[in-house]
Amino acid sequence: MKRILVxxxxxxxxGPRFGLNxxxxxxxxxxxxxxxxxxRRAEVLDASDFNSNTVPLWLVETYGGFGGLIARLLGAPAMVQxxxxxxxxxxxDFVICxxxxPIDLLMVAALRWLRVPFAVIVHDALPHPGDGFPFQHMLQNMVIREADVVVALTQHVARQLHALSGLDRKRIVVASLPPFTYSRLSHCSEQEVPERAPGPIRLLMFGRLLAYKGIDLLIAALEKMPETTAFNFRVVGSGPETAELKTLAAMPGVTVENRWVPEDEIASLISWADVMVLPYREASQSGVGAVALAAGKQVLATRVGGLEEQFAGEAGVSLCAPEAAALTQALQEVIRNGPRIGEMPSRSSQQWEAMAARMLADIEAEYEMRSVVHAADAVASIS
Known part of the structure; x- marks a missing residue:
């Protein structure tokens, strides 16, 4: 496996940032x-920290919305060619999704036509409430069934995949999600990091504002906070306008920004924060948490899904039970400790290389084992 297409x-x-990393x-x-x-429409291509010289690029015209998706699928034969x-x-020699x-099955068809083996990295085995297109996970499962090797980013996701009908006999390679590299966050010298202005601790919840992210849990936890507690809490991301978000926005010390955050704004948003708060009710793993680690930020997360596994051994991470009282206590502790002086060192580049090396070695071993099994089955069927 010398030549690899991702x-x-x-x-x-x-997704595009993960693929780039x-x-x-x-x-x-x-x-x-x-x-x-x-x-060709990937937002990361226009990011100020994107360097097209790090890897050769093959840009593919995809679609610009649901109507464009349907048009692309209707033209599937031409795209496959x-x-x-x-x-x-x-x-x-090998390809990795x-x-x-939504249109990955077209790449799968091309790979099967040419008999090129491929692996698929699975981030979420099951859909979260409000996730993407209604048939997105059905399409994902079709890709997984066709894959020569399946990679999960946590043991939690691997267990969920094994429990799915039709996937229970799939062997799963388990990798990891290293600190999510944004060069403007992870490659700054100490002199380039702006001095933090005095003031209350800065808490940030960032990402899709959907029910499984624990917005109701955060409200209940903040309601239990003493009125004298000082903090600035920004909740930033996109999601439906709900009663919970309105309640959250009306709470003292909290601002809610329900909007899409473009690539070039993520670094400054994360840099603003002292602590990233993940009050999730369920999670496979957290890309937001990985970004925070790459920036050397503290993380406060609930102990759900694959989060404990993802954050194991990481300095500056606090975990609590997914309960209002436990989250209140954890919030009080990080507020009492105050902003960390300086930032924790990030080893994201080395961790990505270690992850990639281990993943490729496991993929190679699994693919070779599968090839041997298929060959033995073929001989048995002939005899």
Missing amino acids: WQWGRRGG VAQAIARLPGREVMLSLS ELVRGIRAWRP AMTG
Whole structure:
């Protein structure tokens, strides 16, 4: 597996950034060549910290909305032929889907046509309430069934995959989610980090503002806080306008910004915070938490899903039970301790390389084992 193609065709959000981090990490490994396929519409391409020289790029025209998605699917045969030509031109030994999306089955068809093996990295085995397109996870499961190797980012996700009908016999490689690299966050010298202005501790909840993120739990926890407690709490992200968000916005010390946060604003938003708060009711793992770690920020999270696994051994992470009283106590503790002086060191570059090296080694071992099993089955069927 010398030549590896990584693809992720999302337009916005963490998918393209994750694909970029994976490809860049593989490119830094000895004996590996990598190409990254992104959507031409990927927001990360316009980010100020995006460097097109780190990995070769193959940009694919995807779609601009639900209508564009339908049009792309109607033109599937032409796109599959286009993908076949692109794959033949680069001749990868192996292909990795960094995160699934609505039109990945077209790439799968091209790979099967050319008999090129591929792996799929699964971030969420089950849909969260309010997630994406209604059939997104059905399409993901179809990609998983076709994959030669399946990779989960936590043991929690691996267990969920094993419990799904049709996937229970799949062998799962378990990788990890390193601190999520944004160069403007992780490569600053101490002199470049702006001095924090005096004032109350700054708490940040960032990401999609959906029910499973524990907005109701956060409200209940803040209601139990003493009135004299001083803090600035920003809740920033996009989601439906709900009664819970209105209640949260009316609470002392809290501001709610229900909006999409573009790539170039994420670094400054994370830099503002002293503590990233993740009051989730369920989670596979947290990209937001990974971004906070890359920036050397403290993290306060509930002990749900794969979060404890993801944050194991990470300095500056506090975990509490997903209960209002426990979250209140944890919030009081980080507020009482005050802003950390300076930032925790980040080893994100080395952690991504370690993750990529281990993942590729496990993928190779699993693919070779599967090939041997298939060969033995073929011989048995003939005899």
